[in-house]
Amino acid sequence: MNDFLGDAHAFLPILLRGLGVTLELTVCALSLSLALGVVWVVMGRARFAPWRWLSRGVITVVRGIPIIVQLFFIYFVLPDWGLDLPPFAAGVIGLGLAYSVYQAENLRGGIGAVDRGLIEAGEALGMNRFTLWRRVILPLGMRHALPSIGNTMVMLLKDTSIASTITIAELTREGQLLAISTFHNGSVYALIALLYLAASLPLSGLVRVLERKGRLA
Amino acid sequence: MITLRGVTKRFGARAVLKGVDLDVARGEVLCLIGGSGSGKSTILRCINGLERHDAGTIHVDGTLVDDAGLPAIRRRVAMVFQRFNLFPHRTVLENVFEAPVHVHHEPLAQARARAIDLLARVDMADHADSLPGALSGGQQQRVGIARALALRPDAILFDEPTSALDPERVGEVLRVMRELAEEGMTMLIVTHEIDFARGVADKVAFVDQGVIAEQGKADDILTHPKAARTAQFLARVLHRG
Numbered sequence: 001m002n003d004f005l006g007d008a009h010a011f012l013p014i015l016l017r018g019l020g021v022t023l024e025l026t027v028c029a030l031s032l033s034l035a036l037g038v039v040w041v042v043m044g045r046a047r048f049a050p051w052r053w054l055s056r057g058v059i060t061v062v063r064g065i066p067i068i069v070q071l072f073f074i075y076f077v078l079p080d081w082g083l084d085l086p087p088f089a090a091g092v093i094g095l096g097l098a099y100s101v102y103q104a105e106n107l108r109g110g111i112g113a114v115d116r117g118l119i120e121a122g123e124a125l126g127m128n129r130f131t132l133w134r135r136v137i138l139p140l141g142m143r144h145a146l147p148s149i150g151n152t153m154v155m156l157l158k159d160t161s162i163a164s165t166i167t168i169a170e171l172t173r174e175g176q177l178l179a180i181s182t183f184h185n186g187s188v189y190a191l192i193a194l195l196y197l198a199a200s201l202p203l204s205g206l207v208r209v210l211e212r213k214g215r216l217a
Numbered sequence: 218m219i220t221l222r223g224v225t226k227r228f229g230a231r232a233v234l235k236g237v238d239l240d241v242a243r244g245e246v247l248c249l250i251g252g253s254g255s256g257k258s259t260i261l262r263c264i265n266g267l268e269r270h271d272a273g274t275i276h277v278d279g280t281l282v283d284d285a286g287l288p289a290i291r292r293r294v295a296m297v298f299q300r301f302n303l304f305p306h307r308t309v310l311e312n313v314f315e316a317p318v319h320v321h322h323e324p325l326a327q328a329r330a331r332a333i334d335l336l337a338r339v340d341m342a343d344h345a346d347s348l349p350g351a352l353s354g355g356q357q358q359r360v361g362i363a364r365a366l367a368l369r370p371d372a373i374l375f376d377e378p379t380s381a382l383d384p385e386r387v388g389e390v391l392r393v394m395r396e397l398a399e400e401g402m403t404m405l406i407v408t409h410e411i412d413f414a415r416g417v418a419d420k421v422a423f424v425d426q427g428v429i430a431e432q433g434k435a436d437d438i439l440t441h442p443k444a445a446r447t448a449q450f451l452a453r454v455l456h457r458g
Contacts (some may be wrong), residue, residue, distance in 0.1 A: 001353060039379065076320070076332065083401035093278040114367055115302075116305060117298060117300050118302055118305070120267050120302065121296075121298060121303075121304070122304075123266075123291070123293060124265055124267060124269060124295070124296040124298075124322075125291070125295075125315065125316040125320055125364075125368065126291035126292050126320045126368070127316075127319070128288075131319055131320060132293060134306075135315070136318055139306055140304075140305070140306060214306070
């Protein structure tokens with residue numbers, strides 16, 4: 001136990017730096033995944049059929065390929081085609097894209113739960129499609145989708161560990177480097193696990209707060 | 218002001234409207250009565266394009282109801298819904314200035330001031346900052362009427378505005394509607410409130426199986442119906458209690 005405390009004292013500064021990168025990665029990829037998720041959902045409900053096919057196609061393809069393979073593609077293959085991204089950007093784009101299809105499914109479910117009468121009320125008030133989405137469908141759909149979006153957020157936080165494979169110095173990679181150089185595998189991985197857990201708890205709390213604030217009565 | 222000629226509408230295999238002719242003059246209050254499934258709500262919903270009619274023509278002040286005409290028509294013709302359909306994520310006040318600000322781009326301060334006046338008019342000024350979910354049905358419907366008035370409409374379509382209300386809440390909504398009628402608002406009202414129709418409507422049209430079976434002065438239709446099915450319908454609704 002004393003060994004563990006000593007290790008914790010020695011390793012935590014490095015691991016916390018890694019955790020900082022993990023959180024940055026999570027926030028950036030989350031924002032991108034939600035923005036892209038909205039795009040897939042709006043395209044999926046477009047009147048112009050090719051938009052719907054494209055949305056369906058992207059979701060099918062992205063969902064069917066492991067995240068780690070997508071990251072390798074973006075980081076190792078795109079440079080061959082002239083697109084050389086720094087690791088962090090590649091990680092944000094890869095995770096954001098991979099998670100956008102889950103967010104699209106979350107949002108699609110939430111939007112499906114929006115009362116048809118409210119959409120008609122917007123139409124009757126003269127809203128065009130853009131205003132209807134911005135003022136009625138997305139804000140209400142988002143509320144319905146919040147529990148599942150929150151769940152996806154926690155999964156994304158943990159899956160940022162995959163970005164360790166493309167040299168991003170986030171929590172898992174910092175830990176691996178420590179473990180390799182010190183052989184204190186037990187302490188290092190226990191600390192990593194505790195830090196991920198500690199980071200996920202406030203996320204769950206955040207979702208609960210948002211749900212309460214978004215309550216409709 | 219609102220003119221329907223030979224309007225038809227099918228939902229799949231079911232013909233809901235089978236050639237509806239109807240005229241509503243400016244300043245007139247016309248009540249549409251009829252059994253459920255007769256097509257009276259569909260008539261309203263075709264006028265502001267919530268449903269697209271299949272054949273026939275609908276004009277509002279000379280503007281044809283089609284894709285090109287709808288934006289102008291929705292600006293002039295407001296709607297009040299059976300289930301209120303207030304936006305649950307916005308306060309009462311925000312519901313009322315939603316269209317002026319976010320559809321017609323009026324300055325916020327001006328739209329807000331007018332929304333407060335409109336809420337006072339339907340006696341809901343005290344609830345301006347409440348969310349709709351915290352209100353009774355009658356209160357929500359009065360906000361719905363204020364939201365419709367915020368468009369400065371030439372006409373308002375009422376789709377069974379009191380059918381979802383507790384009986385003791387019906388009167389407060391009908392009172393607001395009666396005031397609007399007295400001020401000369403053009404109103405097309407789908408309703409089961411026969412006494413209200415008798416007291417307020419200039420004209421009544423009885424809708425049955427997708428056509429206007431009979432129309433005329435409110436008193437004539439409601440007291441001395443000519444068509445047998447009108448008489449049967451009235452006997453049913455007037456003696457239900």
